[in-house]
Amino acid sequence: MERVIIHVDMDYFYAAIEEREEPMLKGKAVVVCMYSNRGESGGAVSTSNYIARDAGIRSAMPCKLAKSKKPDAVFLPVRKAFYEEVSANVMEILRSNADSEESFEKISIDEAFLEITESCNGDYDIAKEIGLRIKEEVKSQERITCSVGIGPNKLIAKMASSFRKPDGITVIRPEETEDFLKPMPVKKLWGIGKVTEDKLIEMGITTVKELAAFNVMELISVFGKNKGMWLKQAASGQDDSPVKERTASDQIGRMASLKNDSRNENMIFSLLDELMDDVVSKVKKRKVSFRSVTVTVIFSNFKTSTKSRTFNHAVSDREILAENAVELMKQFLDESTINFRRVGVRVGNLQESTGQKSLFDF
Ligand code: TTP
Numbered sequence: 001m002e003r004v005i006i007h008v009d010m011d012y013f014y015a016a017i018e019e020r021e022e023p024m025l026k027g028k029a030v031v032v033c034m035y036s037n038r039g040e041s042g043g044a045v046s047t048s049n050y051i052a053r054d055a056g057i058r059s060a061m062p063c064k065l066a067k068s069k070k071p072d073a074v075f076l077p078v079r080k081a082f083y084e085e086v087s088a089n090v091m092e093i094l095r096s097n098a099d100s101e102e103s104f105e106k107i108s109i110d111e112a113f114l115e116i117t118e119s120c121n122g123d124y125d126i127a128k129e130i131g132l133r134i135k136e137e138v139k140s141q142e143r144i145t146c147s148v149g150i151g152p153n154k155l156i157a158k159m160a161s162s163f164r165k166p167d168g169i170t171v172i173r174p175e176e177t178e179d180f181l182k183p184m185p186v187k188k189l190w191g192i193g194k195v196t197e198d199k200l201i202e203m204g205i206t207t208v209k210e211l212a213a214f215n216v217m218e219l220i221s222v223f224g225k226n227k228g229m230w231l232k233q234a235a236s237g238q239d240d241s242p243v244k245e246r247t248a249s250d251q252i253g254r255m256a257s258l259k260n261d262s263r264n265e266n267m268i269f270s271l272l273d274e275l276m277d278d279v280v281s282k283v284k285k286r287k288v289s290f291r292s293v294t295v296t297v298i299f300s301n302f303k304t305s306t307k308s309r310t311f312n313h314a315v316s317d318r319e320i321l322a323e324n325a326v327e328l329m330k331q332f333l334d335e336s337t338i339n340f341r342r343v344g345v346r347v348g349n350l351q352e353s354t355g356q357k358s359l360f361d362f
């Protein structure tokens with residue numbers, strides 16, 4: 001079956017969070033600034049909302065210049081740790097919509113890929129419903145908007161998400177990829193930077209269509225084998241790269257649906273048990289220990305909620321995982337009245353299991 005990939009990109013992320021936190025900012029230009037240690041006179045723009053962008057303000061621009069462009073804009077200092085927390089919540093929502101924990105790839109603080117091939121059974125109408133559901137979940141739970149792109153690979157999904165922004169959704173079916181890509185200028189192709197763009201323009205290539213038609217041997221002679229072949233493939237809308245958890249080194253988890261939406265404790269705890277077996281066998285295989293346990297519940301109304309525990313010491317025992325995961329799950333059951341749809345468990349803050357490793361060292 002052909003793959004179906006979703007890319008999600010949060011809209012004007014840092015500024016959107018600031019807007020959400022302070023209703024008085026509504027309707028105003030908001031600029032989030034990374035001040036240098038020289039104080040408010042230095043510093044560059046991290047991001048700004050769309051009202052500020054209309055006045056010509058851009059990321060990386062000196063804050064001073066931004067101020068001259070829009071004197072009545074509200075300038076706020078970056079609160080990175082806080083944005084990281086919001087990001088973690090968003091990522092949890094996104095992860096829960098992927099085929100499995102492994103079919104999820106966070107690529108920055110506000111962007112991720114999800115493979116949904118199985119969930120939509122290869123059907124793009126269902127894929128779009130999943131995309132709309134993700135937007136709705138992010139909006140209702142985190143009160144910020146995102147843009148979604150859906151396509152047969154990461155390249156197309158990524159480019160589709162920036163096609164309609166903010167708060168957009170763009171679905172590109174396999175048979176539509178050519179028409180979607182061809183009119184674009186080469187710099188829009190994900191992965192092409194300024195240097196490559198300049199070289200291509202020098203060679204008389206300005207659109208993706210021209211790049212796709214260009215002789216691959218000539219591309220290789222200019223850019224080398226890997227890059228030359230990549231350019232040719234990308235321009236034709238081909239990309240085989242898998243959706244893969246990049247922070248796999250720091251988390252191991254599993255999530256699954258209950259047979260039907262339910263609050264039946266036997267059903268919930270026996271599924272949790274199976275998931276923990278998988279997690280523990282992966283922990284053993286990778287010879288790691290963990291310092292945190294997280295339990296996730298997705299309710300029948302699609303709300304996602306997580307509970308975590310962090311220990312002082314890294315452990316690798318199933319008993320400790322089970323004890324904590326079961327307790328966190330019981331808290332969920334105590335606090336809620338809604339049926340559970342999906343449950344997940346994961347361990348984090350992974351460390352190499354020195355105990356096990358030393359055995360091999362001798
Ligand atoms: P982006 O996704 O590039 O931008 P954005 O989310 O602000 O806006 P858009 O609606 O166009 O997606 O970056 C995500 C966050 O990363 C952004 O909110 C702030 C931060 N960032 C910087 O700190 N410096 C930068 O130069 C850029 C580009 C982003």
Ligand code: CA
Nearest residue numbers: 009010011110
């Ligand atoms: Ca963004």
